[in-house]
Amino acid sequence: MSSLLEQEIQSQPEVITQLIDKEIHHIEQIIKQLPSFDYIIIAARGSSDHAATYAKYAWGTMAGYPIALAAPSLQTLYQRPPRMNNALIIGISQSGQSPDIVSVLAEGKRQGRPTIAITNDVNSALAATADHVIELHAGQERSVAATKTYTAQVAVMMLFAALMNGDKERITELQRVPGWIAQVLESSSAIARYAERYRYMDECIVVGRGYNYATSFELALKLKELTYVMATAYSSADFRHGPIATVKEGLPTILIMPQGAPYADMLELAHELQERKAELLVLSESQEALALAQTPFALPADIPEWLTPIVSIIPGQLLGLHLTIAKHLEPDAPRGLKKITLTN
């Protein structure tokens, strides 16, 4: 019998289809009802924080809003919340239970600012605190590592980006996402074969930029949680400001580089890393990029760049899954982790 993790990874096309169907009009209504605001504060941790990072780029470019990722400890540790004048406050949490995330929303409400909760549990403390609640409709997530709730959160961020942008064509594009995810899921057995090669990998680097900066962090987190590999994520720009010094011959480097604005920069980095004899794993639909890789992960062609992150995380989830199998680890319950992490 397959693991819960595998079942949840495979369920994503259906989860995203349902989510778009059930929440699109709701999100449209919420946007209409929001009072005016200048910028957005998002509170989130772990995978949810990566969905927030996606929003930082997508809402910035497509709707023009600057995003400040909250430092929840200003409230919880220092009891000195900042003044949130003219901000919209959003909390993202699968469980809706983390006290620090709830505290940021509660403070926003206390200051009279509009608040939105994005969660898989509409009966959670986070949902109870917010003016508006967006449900992920992902069904219970039983595996400890978040997969379907992460892509559902990213889909919500994409719905907001498209609806705030007001371009109907974006919605049409978004509805193709479940099909692209299903297409990548078909490569599961190919990725299982690739995973063998990385059975004894101790550490790796993951690089993405722009919209896929978030993907690099989420992919690294999946590898850390599931396979205990010391995976570190960077944007290609930050990577060049120092950490590139750690690259040595054979270091596995995962490059998330679908076509789009960061592609030329990522391609230049790929060539630099090839010169340094790094082991390249490339996620792209570009033959030119895939040809540079020891291990190529082909993405579907013609995905609009803003939608690539929800598709490009899938090979990462599958790599995590198949590495747990190759290493005889327990995919559903990594050592030392609980499903719900309560941080103050």
Next chain:
Amino acid sequence: MSSLLEQEIQSQPEVITQLIDKEIHHIEQIIKQLPSFDYIIIAARGSSDHAATYAKYAWGTMAGYPIALAAPSLQTLYQRPPRMNNALIIGISQSGQSPDIVSVLAEGKRQGRPTIAITNDVNSALAATADHVIELHAGQERSVAATKTYTAQVAVMMLFAALMNGDKERITELQRVPGWIAQVLESSSAIARYAERYRYMDECIVVGRGYNYATSFELALKLKELTYVMATAYSSADFRHGPIATVKEGLPTILIMPQGAPYADMLELAHELQERKAELLVLSESQEALALAQTPFALPADIPEWLTPIVSIIPGQLLGLHLTIAKHLEPDAPRGLKKITLTN
């Protein structure tokens, strides 16, 4: 003859003394002249980004301003800068030359927002773009890894925090910083002995929270740049949301835990890590915390918590320096790095 890196590390008490002396009234004037703003956008990369992260906590708690760390690629890659209504825009760059950081300030200016440059080069493009320029007065930094310019940037952030807060006692506290740094620098030869133990370390974890979240990132970056160790930084809260699964017996874990608001949480984490048989390196003035460590780094007692980051990075700089010596590496010019990194 000692390396440039060592000379620059040792020069920090003098650099900070001069900086405070030369910039305190200037910064006071700038604050008086600023038009009103609701929040602050800071653009920075590498070590400068860690100084910005310190500001996110210090300006949040002490002056009440939310900080959004800029995503420069919104401008440089996507040509879609966000609307910066009611924001103050700050760029931090040692060289003042990185085109992406300059572009964020230029866009802020185009939108009629107030702009401040914090740089070591008053003739740089960043300085030319800004309404106000704060010079670091650190002298030329010849070693590739930033040390004195990082602490100088943090000192500027501390001056702003104290002056925006308006509490004169903060300024008196700040003037004691050079003395505390000098005190830690005296432990250089002790740290050289400790470094022997980590000669063959491949990877390590660095954890700090609150004001010292920034320190954990800067310390990890020094180890990566100088010693090529795969060092990864976390807040204790983020660490529990997944990455703690990577901890195995003997994994070197550097805990930055001076007394203060995050101390209890960090102490709990230290005990958890001890149970998992991690190798603990502890930076603290608390005997209770130091007693848990295989390698204790004692900090001076009674530093006000908001000032601890500028002192607690010093043992990290010294560990980086002495590891380069133990490993026969070149401290002044790490492989594959240039002093000025131009990213778009």
